[in-house]
Ligand code: SF4
């Protein structure tokens with residue numbers, strides 16, 4: 190990690206000083222233990238603040254479409270070159286942006302980092318059973334946590350990885366301009382969709398119960414949508430008022446309608462980066478739902494998202510030899 | 518006002534007696550999230566809790582509330598009256614937040630009868646914080662971990678006992694009605710209470726420079742600072758929806774043909790459609806303007822309007838922001854400290 194971090198800083202400094210990027214999106218130390226925070230670097234001197242560790246969970250690709258959108262006042266797009274630090278999953282979101290024509294390839298410098306898996310802060314918090322975490326740092330594959338009583342607790346990083354990291358198939362970014370070499374990426378394990386299968390096997394009533402329970406926690410803060418790199422619509426269907434598709438109350442039917450709409454919009458596009466679930470303050474199991482669609486798309490179309498810019502997206506393509514099995 | 522002792526072995530009976538007479542709300546753990554919810558038995562009370570994830574404002578200002586029903590232009594019924602309630606286990610920052618909401622919904626210019634009715638029928642029993650969290654900064658926001666403001670009764674957790682202090686006549690009345698469960702305070706109890714107050718204040722490690730902040734913000738509407746601060750903000754509703762003092766709402770008609778309800782829903786200044794006008798114009802075009810509004814409202818406009826900062830330092834937005842955009846850091850940046 191240390192090796193990657195110093196190379197990353199060096200690369201950033203170079204890109205900025207040579208004018209190859211005007212702005213670079215990376216991570217810096219957060220204000221709370223177990224957290225980093227996204228940062229936007231435009232000065233060479235600021236590159237020393239960049240960090241790389243097991244807390245770099247945010248998917249920075251979420252910022253890209255907005256950065257390349259025309260200014261709403263002048264309606265002009267500012268010419269700028271943007272560099273972005275990506276893990277495997279973040280990179281696949283960028284591939285999605287390129288495919289959907291949201292980001293100009295020529296103005297983007299993708300700095301890929303082979304990923305070793307990121308920590309799920311919520312899992313560590315749960316492990317501490319209500320004790321507050323005062324400090325945390327990473328040391329030789331372990332997470333060192335100091336609790337409010339000053340007690341030091343060592344946790345094996347492997348036990349606290351995010352669920353999405355545990356089933357990740359592409360820890361190494363599939364597309365990059367610069368690959369930061371250093372510690373090797375995590376070995377990709379096969380994804381058996383265990384939790385999706387378990388959900389599929391439940392009766393319809395049990396599935397309804399699961400859906401109702403998860404939705405009952407929702408406060409409609411839209412953080413899941415706003416953290417999602419592919420929810421980039423300037424105006425979301427959930428907010429349109431002419432016509433209004435979804436009510437804005439906290440009634441379960443309104444909340445469910447919002448989520449059903451959003452989740453179906455991710456079909457064939459979601460890369461399972463886990464940003465939605467990580468952003469949700471209420472701990473809603475959103476990935477179970479998005480992953481069901483990933484599995485369906487894989488089974489129906491043999492398509493994996495975010496690995497190739499050229500391969501046409503299955504839900505936006507028509508094939509003459511499609512056997513149209515679903516309407517027979 | 519009086520100070521009494523409630524031994525912890527009587528806490529259950531204390532709550533049971535309250536439940537018999539009032540609707541009692543207390544911190545509970547629901548599907549992994551702590552919030553204030555009605556309890557029907559004392560056991561439902563969450564065991565260990567600091568501050569709830571969801572603030573108590575929803576008990577007075579619900580996320581969605583039907584104001585009345587209508588049919589063909591006729592009002593059919595208004596919202597029914599509220600019942601007598603007790604909220605047990607509120608933290609002083611949240612109790613303070615209710616006094617701020619009072620200024621908005623029960624102020625000189627506007628009166629919200631629904632809010633007022635709920636406030637009048639609710640007695641608040643708070644618990645002083647012995648151990649503030651690393652994200653707590655209430656002492657910078659006009660309150661403290663042991664403040665009485667906004668509470669009818671304040672409890673101090675002395676280990677074996679609670680010291681029960683009545684703050685308002687409403688609180689006194691409640692204490693009197695349960696007088697048989699309470700005993701007199703001893704010199705040692707008062708000493709323990711003073712100890713608790715002292716440690717709580719010492720343990721409070723986090724702070725923000727609110728001194729002179731309002732004046733500082735006065736000339737900062739067009740400051741380039743906003744260009745930078747907002748960059749990582751996602752524009753979600755977490756910081757406003759989980760904030761005990763944020764109180765913006767929207768009113769919509771939920772109707773089929775000419776029959777339906779007029780509903781008041783929470784809204785957030787961080788949402789793009791919050792300021793969209795009928796012409797389609799949106800004066801707050803990006804997160805920059807929205808985040809500026811959030812900061813200005815809390816630390817400048819509300820000080821002009823009500824003489825108070827609309828942040829009580831509960832730290833919920835700090836803990837829950839998905840991109841760790843920490844309001845304490847924003848304030849420090851603004852004040853140049
Ligand atoms: S839906 Fe969730 S997991 Fe899928 S791309 Fe969006 S944020 Fe990532």
Ligand code: SF4
Pocket residue numbers: 406407408409410411412413414468469470471472473475
């Ligand atoms: S982030 Fe969670 S609480 Fe917020 S809208 Fe999404 S599911 Fe609901």
Ligand code: SF4
Pocket residue numbers: 749750751752753754755756757787837838839840841842
């Ligand atoms: S500051 Fe954080 S919580 Fe608030 S709108 Fe921005 S991203 Fe959401």
Ligand code: SF4
Pocket residue numbers: 756759760761762763815827828829830831832833834835844
């Ligand atoms: S602004 Fe943040 S810290 Fe202040 S009262 Fe609101 S949620 Fe709490």
